[in-house]
Amino acid sequence: xxxxxxxxxxxxxxxxxxxxxxxxxxxxxxxxxxxxxxxxxxxxxxxxxxxxxxxxxxxxxxxxxxxxxxxxxxxxxxxxxxxxxxxxxxxxxxxxxxxxxxxxxxxxxxxxxxxxxxxxxxxxxxxxxxxxxxxxxxxxxxxxxxxxxxxxxxxxxxxxxxxxxxxxxxxxxxxxxxxxxxxxxxxxxxxxxxxxxxxxxxxxxxxxxxxxxxxxxxxxxxxx
Numbered sequence: 001x002x003x004x005x006x007x008x009x010x011x012x013x014x015x016x017x018x019x020x021x022x023x024x025x026x027x028x029x030x031x032x033x034x035x036x037x038x039x040x041x042x043x044x045x046x047x048x049x050x051x052x053x054x055x056x057x058x059x060x061x062x063x064x065x066x067x068x069x070x071x072x073x074x075x076x077x078x079x080x081x082x083x084x085x086x087x088x089x090x091x092x093x094x095x096x097x098x099x100x101x102x103x104x105x106x107x108x109x110x111x112x113x114x115x116x117x118x119x120x121x122x123x124x125x126x127x128x129x130x131x132x133x134x135x136x137x138x139x140x141x142x143x144x145x146x147x148x149x150x151x152x153x154x155x156x157x158x159x160x161x162x163x164x165x166x167x168x169x170x171x172x173x174x175x176x177x178x179x180x181x182x183x184x185x186x187x188x189x190x191x192x193x194x195x196x197x198x199x200x201x202x203x204x205x206x207x208x209x210x211x212x213x214x215x216x217x218x219x220x221x222x223x224x
Contacts, residue, residue, distance in 0.1 A: 026088035032078050033092050040096070049074045049097045050220060054105030055081045057146060060202055067212040068219055074099075082110045083123035090127065095134055101220045102131065103178070105143040107165070111157045121164040128172055141176040141218050142169055147184050147191040149200035180214045 050071045052058050058077025065073045076093045078085070083106040086093065094102060104127075110120045124142065131140055144162040147155065162181055169177035184207070186192055193200075195207035203211070 026085040029078050029081065029085060029089065033089055036076060037092065045074045045097060046072055047098075048072050049099045050101050050103070051076060051094060051097050051099035052103045052105070053077055053086060053093050054103075054143070055079060055109050056202060057108065058103075058105045061208055061211070063205070063208060063212075067208070068216075071219055077105070080109060082106060082113065082115070083120055083127060084110075087123060087127050087130070090130060091134075094131065099135070099138060102135075102138065102140045103143055103215070103218075104140060107145045107161050108151075108158075111145065111154055111161060112151055117157055117161040117164060120161055121168060124165060125168055125172075128168070128175060132174075137174060139174040139176065139220070141178050143178045143215075144181045146180050146203075149191055149193055149196060151201065152191055176218055178214055178218055180211055183210050183214055 048071075050068070050073045052061070052064060052073065053076040055077060056079035058064075058075060059079045061075060061077065064075050074097060076097075078089075078093070086104070086106055107120050107124070110123075111117070128140060131138065142165045144165060145158045147158065151158070158181070162179070166177040166179075169175040184192055184195065192207075195203055195210065197204050
């Protein structure tokens, strides 16, 4: 009886651990990624795709296509994601589209989750290498982590991450760094408070207008 009880406890522990990993690991996005695949089958996105992917700041960019009407822009943001999640799904969220350019927004949630900027930058560099191997010559733009009222206490970590992303872009062929951090700050270096929705983390239309202005110079000329 004692061994049966121990076996049962071990089974429960294993099951609980598995469920915890599923809830916290990249598998938690499986449903969202599957929906993207279904959308692609029902409505193929076409050619010359300018692909945007990353966390909720991309996912909630509802006016993305309207902001860049001269390009075939595709939004494949998945909310709450981190670099490790995008690396896990890059073969489903990036490669199938054969994009002419890829914009990536990750790092925001990574910092909030307590990951060290140096570790995040290693993941960013690894992802960039993976994309160069699979999509040689396709330019990639890393969008800087944005400032927000809700996460302003993590300012120093974000600044360090952004500096690292900038250096990564400058030292890597076909790679650019889009600074959305600076234009979201006022003349005193404080984050604007009127560019967010109620959670003070995600942006409203005014915030995305700042992003549009920052992104416009990086849109590919030959994707029209």
